[in-house]
Each structure stands twice: as structure tokens, then as C-alpha cells.
Amino acid sequence: MSSWTYITGTIVVSPMGRTQHEKTYILNTVLDHLPRVTGSEGDMDIYINQKNGTNSSCSVDEFGYCTNNLVDSYGNKSQRNGWLRTQDEYILTIDASLRDREFSETLKEFNNWLCRLAKRLGIEDILVKIRGYEESVLITDKKPYKDMFEYPSWSTYGEKKSSENWCEYLMWDLEEERIND
Numbered sequence: 001m002s003s004w005t006y007i008t009g010t011i012v013v014s015p016m017g018r019t020q021h022e023k024t025y026i027l028n029t030v031l032d033h034l035p036r037v038t039g040s041e042g043d044m045d046i047y048i049n050q051k052n053g054t055n056s057s058c059s060v061d062e063f064g065y066c067t068n069n070l071v072d073s074y075g076n077k078s079q080r081n082g083w084l085r086t087q088d089e090y091i092l093t094i095d096a097s098l099r100d101r102e103f104s105e106t107l108k109e110f111n112n113w114l115c116r117l118a119k120r121l122g123i124e125d126i127l128v129k130i131r132g133y134e135e136s137v138l139i140t141d142k143k144p145y146k147d148m149f150e151y152p153s154w155s156t157y158g159e160k161k162s163s164e165n166w167c168e169y170l171m172w173d174l175e176e177e178r179i180n181d
Helices: 020-032 103-120 166-170 174-179
Strands: 004-014 045-050 056-058 084-086 090-099 122-132 135-139
Touching (some): 004 103, 020 045, 020 166, 103 122, 103 135
Antiparallel strands (some): 004 090, 045 090, 056 084, 122 135
């Protein structure tokens, strides 16, 4: 008889980025480089959903220019006073049925995965259940994971550290883009 562990839940994350495409690219790249949560018949699955609508805006485009690609308050293209609108939050749905895994092994692998995720992306909310034979844990406290986030080198928030956020290398250099215009 095989031993099984199961993981189900959601995590709301906020990747850095200046446009929706850049945020999505950074999120996907981070997920591609996280350690695996394994089972003999398949690993943990992660489904990505961008939240509806927008919750962030900027009066210039990603290059620092006011362009006619920006939209006004009514969603129309605007020559001036437009906004670049983005959604900062994505919902990660976690699902796993992991065969030939003990609860303690799965819990260790998932915690390793979650801690690495939290260093690179802002954790806004979490509700994840991990269960095995006669054991389970429910993760709902976002604070320890939110505190793990490594702010980018240009940030004025958080405690300044000697290192930069791993995701910074994924963003193009603004000055180089302006020179090559």
C-alpha cells in the first residue's frame, strides 16, 4: 500500500514589474525556478490567475514617458494625463496528490518551496492545507512569509540589506532602453 500526501489551497502574490506583461513574466520565471514538491506519480501543480481589474496606476509608461498608449479615467486612449493601469495581485492555486510521500517529507519540501517564493514575491494572503495519513496542517498566517520578502535595491521600504531581490535581473534597465530609443 502506498502512502499519499495532499496539498490544496491558494496563495495571493504580488510580483514586481512596471507593466502587466513584465509582472506575469517575473511571476512565471520565479515559479519555474522554485524547488519541486515531489511525488512518485507527479509533482505539485500550480495554477496562475491574475485578479480581475486593476489596483495600480502610473502617469507614465514603463520607459518614463507620457505617451498616447496611456488611458484616461474612462478607459480611452489619451494624449496627456493618461494612466498605465496594472493589477499587482495573482492568485496561485496549489493542488497535489503525492504518492509515496510521508507527511513530514511533503511538509519539508513545501516549506522550502514557500520560503523561496516568499523571498522573491510579496505574499499577500495564504490558505493552504497539507494532509497525510492522520496528520494535517493548515497554513493561514501570512506574516512570517511576508517578512521574508527581499525588497529590491531601489526600494525605500523594508530593511536595507546588502543584497538585491533575485527578480531584479529580470527587469530591463530603464536607462539602456532610453538610450536605444
